[in-house]
Amino acid sequence: MSLWNWLLAASLVAYATKLAGYMVPAAWLENEHMTRIAGALTIGLLASLTAVNAFSAGDSLVLDARVGALLVAALALLLRAPFLIVVIAGAATAAVLRLSLF
Amino acid sequence: MVFWQSPAVRIALSISVATGLYGISFGALAVASGLTVWQTVALSFLMFTGGSQFAFIGVVGGGGSGSAAFGAAALLGVRNAVYGMQMNRMLRPRGWRKYLAAQITIDESTATAAGQLAPEEQRRGFWTAGLGVFALWNLFTLVGALAGDAMGDPRAWGLDGAAVAAFLALLWPRLTAREPVALAVVCALVTVLVVPVAPPGVPILVAAFVAALWGWRSRGAKQEGVEQDVDAQRYEGASANGSAGTSKELS
Numbered sequence: 001m002s003l004w005n006w007l008l009a010a011s012l013v014a015y016a017t018k019l020a021g022y023m024v025p026a027a028w029l030e031n032e033h034m035t036r037i038a039g040a041l042t043i044g045l046l047a048s049l050t051a052v053n054a055f056s057a058g059d060s061l062v063l064d065a066r067v068g069a070l071l072v073a074a075l076a077l078l079l080r081a082p083f084l085i086v087v088i089a090g091a092a093t094a095a096v097l098r099l100s101l102f
Numbered sequence: 103m104v105f106w107q108s109p110a111v112r113i114a115l116s117i118s119v120a121t122g123l124y125g126i127s128f129g130a131l132a133v134a135s136g137l138t139v140w141q142t143v144a145l146s147f148l149m150f151t152g153g154s155q156f157a158f159i160g161v162v163g164g165g166g167s168g169s170a171a172f173g174a175a176a177l178l179g180v181r182n183a184v185y186g187m188q189m190n191r192m193l194r195p196r197g198w199r200k201y202l203a204a205q206i207t208i209d210e211s212t213a214t215a216a217g218q219l220a221p222e223e224q225r226r227g228f229w230t231a232g233l234g235v236f237a238l239w240n241l242f243t244l245v246g247a248l249a250g251d252a253m254g255d256p257r258a259w260g261l262d263g264a265a266v267a268a269f270l271a272l273l274w275p276r277l278t279a280r281e282p283v284a285l286a287v288v289c290a291l292v293t294v295l296v297v298p299v300a301p302p303g304v305p306i307l308v309a310a311f312v313a314a315l316w317g318w319r320s321r322g323a324k325q326e327g328v329e330q331d332v333d334a335q336r337y338e339g340a341s342a343n344g345s346a347g348t349s350k351e352l353s
Binding site: 001002003004005006007008009010011012013014015017018019020021022024026029033034036037038039040041042043044045046047048049050051052053054055056058059060061065066068069070072073074076077083084086087088089090091092093094095096098 | 109112113116117120137141144145148149150151154158162168169171172175176179180182183184185186187188189190191192194195200201203204205207209212213216217257258259260261262263264265266267268269270271272273274276277282285286287289290291292293294297298299300301302305306309310312313314316317318320
C-alpha cells in the first residue's frame with residue numbers, strides 16, 4: 001500500500017476510535033458506581049496529562065525547563081491567579097529557563 | 103452568560119492558541135520527514151490528534167514502513183476512545199453533533215470540558231477548545247509545511263511550559279479534598295513510572311485504568327470530591343426537565 005493509503009487508513013482508525021467512545025450508551029454510565037469511576041477518571045486523566053507534558057520526551061523521562069513551568073504554575077494557582085496568567089507564567093518560565101540554562 | 107464572558111471560553115481560546123501554534127512544528131517536521139504538503143495537511147485535517155500525527159511522521163521519518171506508522175498512530179489514539187466515553191456522558195451530543203464532537207475529541211477539548219463544573223460551561227469549553235484547536239492547528243500546520251523550520255522550535259517560546267501550566271490549571275479546581283489529591287498524585291506517579299517502558303500515549307491509558315479502579319473501589323463519603331460532576335449533573339437535571347437526575351437519586 002502506498003503512503004497515502006496508510007495515511008487515510010490511519011486517519012479512519014483514529015476517527016473510528018474517537019467515535020467508539022461516543023457509541024457507548026450514556027445510560028450504561030448512569031449509576032452511582034459509574035459516576036464515581038467517571039469522576040476518578042477525570043482527575044486521573046488530567047493528572048496524567050500534566051505529568052506527561054512536564055516530564056516526558058518520547059519514551060524517556062526528562063527534567064528540563066518544564067519542571068520550572070510546573071512549579072511556577074502551581075505557585076500562581078496557589079495565589080489564585082486566573083487561568084490565562086497561569087499559562088503565560090508557565091510559558092515565560094520555560095522560555096526564560098531555556099534561554100539561561102540550556 | 104455572554105459567550106465571551108464565559109470562563110470556559112476564555113480558557114478554551116488560550117488553549118487553542120497555545121496548541122494551534124504547535125501546528126507549525128508539526129507541519130515543518132512532517133515535510134522534513136518526507137511527506138508532501140498535501141499529505142501533511144491531510145493528516146492534521148483527517149487524523150486530528152497530535153500524538154498520533156507525530157507518531158505517524160516519526161515512523162515515516164525514521165525510515166519505517168507505512169504499516170508501522172499506521173500501527174503507532176492507531177495505538178496512540180486509543181485514549182481518545184476513553185475521552186469519547188467521558189464526553190458523551192458529560193455533554194450528551196445528539197444527532198450529527200455526535201459525529202462532529204468525535205472528530206474534535208482530543209486531549210485539549212476533553213481537558214477543558216473536564217476542568218469545568220457546570221454542565222453549560224463544560225459544553226462551551228469542549229466545543230470552543232475543540233473547534234478552536236482544529237482551526238488553528240490546521241492553519242499552522244499549513245504554515246509550518248510551507249515555511250519549513252524557518253520559524254524555529256516552539257519550545258524556544260515556552261509553549262511546552264504553557265501546556266504543562268494549562269493541564270495543571272484544569273486539574274487544580276478538582277483538588278478540593280484529600281482523596282482527589284491522593285488520586286492525582288498516584289496517577290501522576292504511575293504515568294511517570296510507565297513512560298520509560300511503554301510507547302507514548304500508553305502511560306495515559308495505564309493512569310486512566312488506575313483511576314477507574316480507584317473509582318470502582320471507592321466507598322468513601324460523597325463529599326470527598328472524586329465524583330464532583332454528580333452535583334453538576336443534578337443541577338442540569340433540575341434546570342432542564344427535572345427528571346434527568348433520577349437514576350442517581352437511588353443512593
